[in-house]
Amino acid sequence: MNRLGLRGRLLVAQIVVLLVCCVTIAAVAVAIAAPLFHNHLAMAGIEDDNVRLHTEEAFSQTIFVALLSGIAVALVGASIAAVYVVRRITAPISRLAVAAQSVAEGKYDVHIEHSDVDSDFTRLEGAFSDMAERLDHSDRVRKRLLADLAHELRTPVSTLAAYVDGLEDGVLEADGTSWAVMRDQLERLRRLAHDLSDVSAADEHALDLILAADDLSDIVCSTTTAVAPRFEERAVTLSTATPAHPVRVRVDRQRIEQILSNLLENALRHTPGGGSVAVAVTESPDHISVAVSDTGEGIPEDQLESVFDRFHRGESSDGSGLGLTIARSLARAHGGSLTARPNPLGGTILELALPGQLASDT
Missing domain, CATH: 3.30.565.10 (Histidine kinase-like ATPase, C-terminal domain)
Incomplete structure (x- = not known):
């Protein structure tokens, strides 16, 4: 049963319900029709046993063939309708599942076609689309921020590394100019860290205001x-x-x-x-x-x-x-x-x- 998936399970459930309905209708028809027809023959004044026997057999066969034909036609028609309904219900679920798998794999640029199956499901599709868009935006912001940050850090870090190496090797003197340059680069890094905190809060719409x-x-x-x-x-x-x-x-x-x-x-x-x-x-x-x-x-x-x-x-x-x-x-x-x-x-x-x-x- 687990291999059938949601679509198969819904289809099997529809057919089982239909079979139960057909069997119930047939049992009720047989249980009521035969005695009722027998009473009608008696009320009609037919006393000949052979006539009554053949008449009741003909009625039973007719009822059997009619019920069997009706059940067969009903099963075929209902199966077609069930397949259509199940596919209409499960198609958007399948699309949503594929989109969810893409998001789980880190592919946030997904597009979901809105269906008209149900208002609640339409809201679910809309919420999922909004979530995917937000994740895609956050991911692009994160990548751009990391790239920009790497570029921005490269200059002061390289400058500090060069001055430290120069001081260690004796190429540069530990005078006021060297310390001023390194202090400026450290101040640049400090200012960058402070600004990044504010810009990250702005990107997440988390700026606190005390009005x-x-x-x-x-x-x-x-x-x-x-x-x-x-x-x-x-x-x-x-x-x-x-x-x-x-x-x-x-x-x-x-x-x-x-x-x-x-x-x-x-x-x-x-x-x-x-x-x-x-x-x-x-x-x-x-x-x-x-x-x-x-x-x-x-x-x-x-x-x-x-x-x-x-x-x-x-x-x-x-x-x-x-x-x-x-x-x-x-x-x-x-x-x-x-x-x-x-x-x-x-x-x-x-x-x-x-x-x-x-x-x-x-």
Whole structure:
């Protein structure tokens, strides 16, 4: 029985049920028809035993042949119907089993044709398709992340290995320059590990937000004040423009500060000495935005969207390549957006937009 599979078992079960029904119908017909016919002959006044005997034999043979013919026709017709029904029921199950086997083997790019057998089964097919798509997406993200990570780790690890070998062999001196280079590479690895933690949480939609009513202008001013010394060191002018009144929003203050820090760090990295970076908070009926404008070399038109890709770095970039990726993920977690566009004065404008419904008058 185990070799028959689900389709064979259902078919056998259908035939067994049909046979039981046919036998039951035949037994009931024989048990009732003969006595009932005998009573009808008696009521008709037929007293001749030979006539009654031949009549009852003819009736019994007729009933037998009719029942046998009916059962045969019913079995054939019902078998055909059973085969059709069983195949219609089991076909989507077979397809789902094949798809499940593919997923078990690590082949997540499967396509399941939705059937109309049953609403519950249709939901099952839809849920399985969604699961396969999520697994496929996670697998592609994992492979891309590992490839990008391997590429990103290669440079600092190779640099550290070269300096350690050079110090051991006496080729390099253990002076301030060597220690500074190695310390920079270690800091790069530390920053990369921290950024990877955030970007992994973003990929899994597991960014934790602690939302509270706050003043967006105060957040902007606090962030720009914290980074102002670095701008002074690079001789880059940093200016801030905010509304005179508080701009109340319901956000995670630390996460918004993280977004702004990434935007300002990116602007400083790409703005030469003597340039300027401006931060402006504006309000509109449907959203509140913070625009960070720089006068650096700008971003090519064809890279305005790709700058938000993981590990994307321009020619003059020395960061981890994850800052803007994390910033956009945090913006979207707040229900907002982060976009880039050319600055008419030269350079780039990165704009954080938060939906208007986050605003609060409290």
